[in-house]
Amino acid sequence: xxxxxxxxxxxxxxxxxxxxxxxxxxxxxxxxxxxxxxxxxxxxxxxxxxxxxxxxxxxxxxxxxxxxxxxxxxxxxxxxxxxxxxxxxxxxxxxxxxxxxxxxxxxxxxxxxxxxxxxxxxxxxxxxxxxxxxxxxxxxxxxxxxxxxxxxxxxxxxxxxxxxxxxxxxxxxxxxxxxxxxxxxxxxxxxxxxxxxxxxxxxxxxxxxxxxxxxxxxxxxxxxxxxxxxxxxxxxxxxxxxxxxxxxxxxxxxxxxxxxxxxxxxxxxxxxxxxxxxxxxxxxxxxxxxxxxxxxxxxxxxxxxxxxxxxxxxxxxxxxxxxxxxxxxxxxxxxxxxxxxxxxxxxxxxxxxxxxxxxxxxxxxxxxxxxxxxxxxxxxxxxxxxxxxxxxxxxxxxxxxxxxxxxxxxxxxxxxxxxxxxxxxxxxxxxxxxxxxxxxxxxxxxxxxxxxxxxxxxxxxxxxxxxxxxxxxxxxxxxxxxxxxxxxxxxxxxxxxxxxxxxxxxxxxxxxxxxxxxxxxxxxxxxxxxxxxxxxxxxxxxxx
Amino acid sequence: xxxxxxxxxxxxxxxxxxxxxxxxxxxxxxxxxxxxxxxxxxxxxxxxxxxxxxxxxxxxxxxxxxxxxxxxxxxxxxxxxxxxxxxxxxxxxxxxxxxxxxxxxxxxxxxxxxxxxxxxxxxxxxxxxxxxxxxxxxxxxxxxxxxxxxxxxxxxxxxxxxxxxxxxxxxxxxxxxxxxxxxxxxxxxxxxxxxxxxxxxxxxxxxxxxxxxxxxxxxxxxxxxxxxxxxxxxxxxxx
Numbered sequence: 076x077x078x079x080x081x082x083x084x085x086x087x088x089x090x091x092x093x094x095x096x097x098x099x100x101x102x103x104x105x106x107x108x109x110x111x112x113x114x115x116x117x118x119x120x121x122x123x124x125x126x127x128x129x130x131x132x133x134x135x136x137x138x139x140x141x142x143x144x145x146x147x148x149x150x151x152x153x154x155x156x157x158x159x160x161x162x163x164x165x166x167x168x169x170x171x172x173x174x175x176x177x178x179x180x181x182x183x184x185x186x187x188x189x190x191x192x193x194x195x196x197x198x199x200x201x202x203x204x205x206x207x208x209x210x211x212x213x214x215x216x217x218x219x220x221x222x223x224x225x226x227x228x229x230x231x232x233x234x235x236x237x238x239x240x241x242x243x244x245x246x247x248x249x250x251x252x253x254x255x256x257x258x259x260x261x262x263x264x265x266x267x268x269x270x271x272x273x274x275x276x277x278x279x280x281x282x283x284x285x286x287x288x289x290x291x292x293x294x295x296x297x298x299x300x301x302x303x304x305x306x307x308x309x310x311x312x313x314x315x316x317x318x319x320x321x322x323x324x325x326x327x328x329x330x331x332x333x334x335x336x337x338x339x340x341x342x343x344x345x346x347x348x349x350x351x352x353x354x355x356x357x358x359x360x361x362x363x364x365x366x367x368x369x370x371x372x373x374x375x376x377x378x379x380x381x382x383x384x385x386x387x388x389x390x391x392x393x394x395x396x397x398x399x400x401x402x403x404x405x406x407x408x409x410x411x412x413x414x415x416x417x418x419x420x421x422x423x424x425x426x427x428x429x430x431x432x433x434x435x436x437x438x439x440x441x442x443x444x445x446x447x448x449x450x451x452x453x454x455x456x457x458x459x460x461x462x463x464x465x466x467x468x469x470x471x472x473x474x475x476x477x478x479x480x481x482x483x484x485x486x487x488x489x490x491x492x493x494x495x496x497x498x499x500x501x502x503x504x505x506x507x508x509x510x511x512x513x514x515x516x517x518x519x520x521x522x523x524x525x526x527x528x529x530x531x532x533x534x535x536x537x538x539x540x541x542x543x544x545x546x547x548x549x550x551x552x553x554x555x556x557x558x559x560x561x562x563x564x565x566x567x568x569x570x571x572x573x574x575x576x577x578x579x580x581x582x583x584x585x586x587x588x589x590x591x592x593x594x595x596x597x598x599x600x601x602x603x604x605x606x607x608x609x610x611x612x613x614x615x616x617x618x619x
Numbered sequence: 620x621x622x623x624x625x626x627x628x629x630x631x632x633x634x635x636x637x638x639x640x641x642x643x644x645x646x647x648x649x650x651x652x653x654x655x656x657x658x659x660x661x662x663x664x665x666x667x668x669x670x671x672x673x674x675x676x677x678x679x680x681x682x683x684x685x686x687x688x689x690x691x692x693x694x695x696x697x698x699x700x701x702x703x704x705x706x707x708x709x710x711x712x713x714x715x716x717x718x719x720x721x722x723x724x725x726x727x728x729x730x731x732x733x734x735x736x737x738x739x740x741x742x743x744x745x746x747x748x749x750x751x752x753x754x755x756x757x758x759x760x761x762x763x764x765x766x767x768x769x770x771x772x773x774x775x776x777x778x779x780x781x782x783x784x785x786x787x788x789x790x791x792x793x794x795x796x797x798x799x800x801x802x803x804x805x806x807x808x809x810x811x812x813x814x815x816x817x818x819x820x821x822x823x824x825x826x827x828x829x830x831x832x833x834x835x836x837x838x839x840x841x842x843x844x845x846x847x848x849x850x851x852x853x854x855x856x857x858x
Binding site for chain 2: 076079083087455
């Protein structure tokens with residue numbers, strides 16, 4: 076049997092079903108948003124790290140004139156170096172059957188399948204046993220129009236294309252998806268690289284420094300020391316790359332976005348809780364007389380507060396119960412979509428238990444905390460005040476002053492002035508209403524600002540892009556190398572021949588890409604036609 | 620060595636120079652002006668007077684619903700003005716039963732549950748015994764057949780009987796009734812007054828407020844209030 080004082084609350088709840096449903100929905104919606112964002116954040120944070128660290132990422136990539144396995148073996152015994160491996164990277168293109176081509180980034184690895192640094196996971200097929208084999212990143216198959224076991228034509232610079240057999244599909248979590256970068260990722264042996272470019276030399280020395288807890292500065296110091304030793308032994312160190320240790324290249328971007336969304340979801344929970352508190356305040360105001368009667372027959376403030384806090388806790392618990400599966404489902408979708416964008420595999424969508432506990436605690440405590448004032452205020456109301464309607468009818472000093480001011484301004488009729496005064500009579504309710512509107516307005520303005528800033532940022536980035544077409548040329552001299560001499564260069568000639576009436580202009584800042592083996596030069600061309608349809612010029616021949 | 624038997628208390632209610640003022644927009648209003656009143660255990664007292672004479676204020680002070688501006692209010696051995704709101708609520712559970720003019724039964728509880736409520740709050744006896752006692756009280760008051768109805772389904776007289784049953788639920792020594800007949804027809808009002816007047820025979824101290832002097836024939840003592848003061852010659856009625 077249930078005690079009658081709890082029966083009172085249950086019957087009150089039954090009378091206010093609509094309000095309670097609204098409170099539950101408000102809390103469930105905001106709780107679901109918080110669950111979605113917190114779980115997505117925690118799952119992605121964990122899975123991004125797990126995926127990336129599973130590749131044993133290099134602490135340092137050093138671009139040298141030439142690297143071989145002997146040098147790597149020597150460097151691996153340098154102080155603070157845990158391991159070293161040689162490799163290289165080539166830019167090329169995959170020639171499709173329809174005559175078009177795709178950019179390709181070819182990683183040259185001496186012993187595919189036996190790498191210890193920047194490893195990839197075999198998804199299908201087997202590691203190449205002959206020089207004519209190529210391994211493709213799993214996301215690159217569609218872009219390269221490739222099938223496992225079938226050959227693809229690979230071309231480096233303007234050398235003759237070479238047919239390489241696609242022997243395996245691998246997953247490389249350190250790379251963005253191929254479709255995103257519009258680049259086919261391939262892994263070839265030095266022999267295949269030689270067949271493609273005539274250059275079998277490796278140029279990148281990958282290093283792993285000892286102690287996984289070292290900072291980026293420590294790694295830089297170690298890399299400098301290695302570079303100095305290599306320079307002394309006659310090697311040319313062209314570039315030293317030290318990425319943030321143990322961090323996926325896109326991790327910071329993803330996490331920043333998620334933290335921002337977690338912030339919004341916290342505001343959403345506050346909003347839902349204030350709405351729930353506001354509804355609770357109205358509900359209690361309706362029940363003030365019953366509460367006074369409970370006190371008249373012996374109920375204490377604590378008992379009454381506990382009764383209504385329990386009711387709200389039950390609503391909050393129900394809302395949290397509803398929001399958790401909804402939020403987990405949404406988080407699963409969000410994390411999966413984000414993982415696809417980052418080319419990651421999610422091993423488990425299960426959030427850490429501390430995150431679930433945090434969500435449950437927030438779902439319970441935030442609404443209770445915000446409604447506490449309203450509940451205590453009603454529970455503390457004296458029997459005399461509640462039975463005599465004094466709590467409602469007695470205007471506070473400030474509301475009387477407010478009324479007098481309203482009437483004196485003569486902007487409102489007396490009826491309107493009284494209506495306004497009544498709207499502001501209960502300061503607690505006014506505060507909740509103002510807080511509700513302020514948070515809602517804050518969320519709206521913040522999201523609008525964010526959207527505008529985002530759009531503006533993308534527009535600014537697009538505006539700063541000074542060309543519409545990128546052409547990679549082999550062995551083209553940069554303007555800097557030519558000592559700033561101007562004059563019509565091959566590309567200009569080509570463009571002049573192709574579209575003489577269109578005003579094309581070469582980007583004055585030619586950019587060299589540091590690709591030691593192929594040394595392509597990227598030329599930006601700005602399309603200057605004020606009016607007209609953009610027409611892609613047909614690249615017939617580029618000579619230098 | 621002999622032990623003296625405990626002295627029988629001479630009063631269950633003691634008001635000493637009690638005054639109550641209210642601040643209103645029109646200025647301070649004195650509802651009670653230095654009242655002295657002693658009521659013995661088992662006494663039945665009717666407080667009468669015109670509207671605005673301070674009757675309800677007096678009753679509110681006796682039940683701890685209001686506090687005096689000055690003076691002392693002692694009921695059932697406790698000085699009420701020294702107690703907090705929660706202490707007063709706990710004290711009310713066992714010490715005083717209140718009957719209101721407008722019944723003030725909780726509309727969402729049945730009649731039986733309304734009677735059970737004070738017992739549950741006071742954890743009176745065992746849980747199962749409470750239900751038995753509540754049924755017995757309703758039976759004594761002639762509304763046992765209405766036990767499972769909501770107050771709204773009862774007549775005014777039945778509701779007031781239910782309110783009296785609720786006031787008696789925890790067997791308090793003092794029963795205070797504020798205009799209990801004010802909302803009832805004449806016949807029902809008389810029934811209710813008779814009911815309340817019979818309680819001193821069960822050892823209860825009953826204080827009833829009424830603006831009708833007719834109640835005087837049912838109570839041994841009439842206290843008349845006039846403009847917040849006790850009328851000196853009104854305290855004892857000789858039948």
